[in-house]
Amino acid sequence: MLVVGGGPSGSSAAYWLADAGYDVLVVEKKHFPRVKTCGDGLTPRSVRQLEDMGLGDALRRHHRYDGLRALAFGKELELSWPVHPEFPSYGYVVTRADLDALVASRAEKVGATVWQGSEAVAPLGADASSGGPAGGAVVVDRDSGNRTEVAARYVVVADGANSRFGRALGVSRDRSAPLGMAIRGYYESPRHAETFIESHLDIRDSTGNVVPGYGWIFPLGDGRVNVGIGVLSTFGGWKQLNTTKLMDAFVGYAPASWCLSPESSLGPPTGGRLPMGLSVGPHVGPDYVLTGDAGGAINPFNGEGIAYGYETGRFAAATIGEAIARDDPAQLAGYDDLLSETYGLYYKVGSAFMKLMGRGDLMRLFVGTGMYSRTLMEWVLQIMSNLVREDELGPAEAAYRAIAALARRAS
Numbered sequence: 001m002l003v004v005g006g007g008p009s010g011s012s013a014a015y016w017l018a019d020a021g022y023d024v025l026v027v028e029k030k031h032f033p034r035v036k037t038c039g040d041g042l043t044p045r046s047v048r049q050l051e052d053m054g055l056g057d058a059l060r061r062h063h064r065y066d067g068l069r070a071l072a073f074g075k076e077l078e079l080s081w082p083v084h085p086e087f088p089s090y091g092y093v094v095t096r097a098d099l100d101a102l103v104a105s106r107a108e109k110v111g112a113t114v115w116q117g118s119e120a121v122a123p124l125g126a127d128a129s130s131g132g133p134a135g136g137a138v139v140v141d142r143d144s145g146n147r148t149e150v151a152a153r154y155v156v157v158a159d160g161a162n163s164r165f166g167r168a169l170g171v172s173r174d175r176s177a178p179l180g181m182a183i184r185g186y187y188e189s190p191r192h193a194e195t196f197i198e199s200h201l202d203i204r205d206s207t208g209n210v211v212p213g214y215g216w217i218f219p220l221g222d223g224r225v226n227v228g229i230g231v232l233s234t235f236g237g238w239k240q241l242n243t244t245k246l247m248d249a250f251v252g253y254a255p256a257s258w259c260l261s262p263e264s265s266l267g268p269p270t271g272g273r274l275p276m277g278l279s280v281g282p283h284v285g286p287d288y289v290l291t292g293d294a295g296g297a298i299n300p301f302n303g304e305g306i307a308y309g310y311e312t313g314r315f316a317a318a319t320i321g322e323a324i325a326r327d328d329p330a331q332l333a334g335y336d337d338l339l340s341e342t343y344g345l346y347y348k349v350g351s352a353f354m355k356l357m358g359r360g361d362l363m364r365l366f367v368g369t370g371m372y373s374r375t376l377m378e379w380v381l382q383i384m385s386n387l388v389r390e391d392e393l394g395p396a397e398a399a400y401r402a403i404a405a406l407a408r409r410a411s
């Protein structure tokens, strides 16, 4: 098995494949520890996956937090993570340099081989770009320039949001689906050890207009905070938005107690795209599956992608295991079924909801009303972070159904 990319989804696929006894090679074009532009926020969904991979103790060396502080229109609410039968009620903030190196080395420990500094530059299959099998990949060692043809029975395409390898297989993004754009930088802050992450739901452009999206301040516990903003393509004026300017403005009006300023900045911010709602596909080819950002697996409600990288990587491993056990590549279709069962309706509702939120007036109404009610915002947190309990028809589920009905009517 060949896994292209050693981020969350690739390393998770490699871990679960190797753990099941399969022969797996990960090619990662950078060397660990490598920087990846991210907010570094791990929600309970991510923590659950990391703990399942045996990384609970390693995580405890990082900064743990208990919930989210939401701020908007002059109001502030501290919302703890909900109690849930399947997920812990805490998260962590860990730089991706540390996190991705940790998971890749965990995959190695259970038997995966990881080639660092190795880029998959093209599929091996002659008809790969027109729906034929990938067959493996031509892999270039970026240090020596040596090229190797790696033949593989199955390929996991886990090369992230830009997914050049995916595009070489003829995969594309549904342009009608929402796309996120986010930018982040690091700052020194006296509040670096706080146990709540902070989210500002009323970010503004240079003229003071509220823009659909949010600003965040995530404490790392090591003297630094990760500061960023994310915006949505569902907003009419999206193409004209300058995220660097939005970020500068956010740093200017964020609460003074964080001490964010050009002086406390630890370097220029960097940004990236967030493909959401399973908007990249097809997710299954004759001998490959797409995981994480390469398959557009980011949660459209909140822009979270790490948990969905781990989860889709795990689904990919399980499906490939099934195809090998039955000696039948057609079993890969089961991966699509798993994605639909797990995320289908939720992501459809999330995408429709984000289209509604793209209308600034509706967003102001929704957030402005929500901030008056702790209970309502607790439900919203549960829904947006995909932590609604299946086992009870609680208020969050009722609220989710209401949002689903609203979104279905609007779409």
Ligand SMILES: Cc1cc2nc3c(=O)[nH]c(=O)nc-3n(C[C@H](O)[C@H](O)[C@H](O)COP(=O)(O)OP(=O)(O)OC[C@H]3O[C@@H](n4cnc5c(N)ncnc54)[C@H](O)[C@@H]3O)c2cc1C
Pocket (backbone or CB within 6 Å): 004, 005, 006, 007, 008, 009, 010, 027, 028, 029, 030, 036, 037, 038, 039, 040, 041, 042, 043, 118, 119, 120, 121, 158, 159, 160, 161, 164, 165, 182, 183, 184, 228, 270, 271, 272, 273, 274, 291, 292, 293, 294, 298, 303, 304, 305, 306, 307, 309
């Ligand atoms: C500004 C920003 C903030 C974000 N904040 C958060 C957050 O706080 N929490 C959260 O959950 N999500 C966040 N996300 C989303 C999250 O970063 C992604 O969803 C997540 O990284 C997806 O994991 P992945 O494994 O699919 O892809 P990636 O993490 O992008 O990993 C892909 C890997 O493949 C390698 N690669 C690429 N091409 C090749 C090739 N041809 N050959 C070999 N290797 C290759 C890359 O070097 C990389 O290591 C944020 C995203 C952005 C842009």
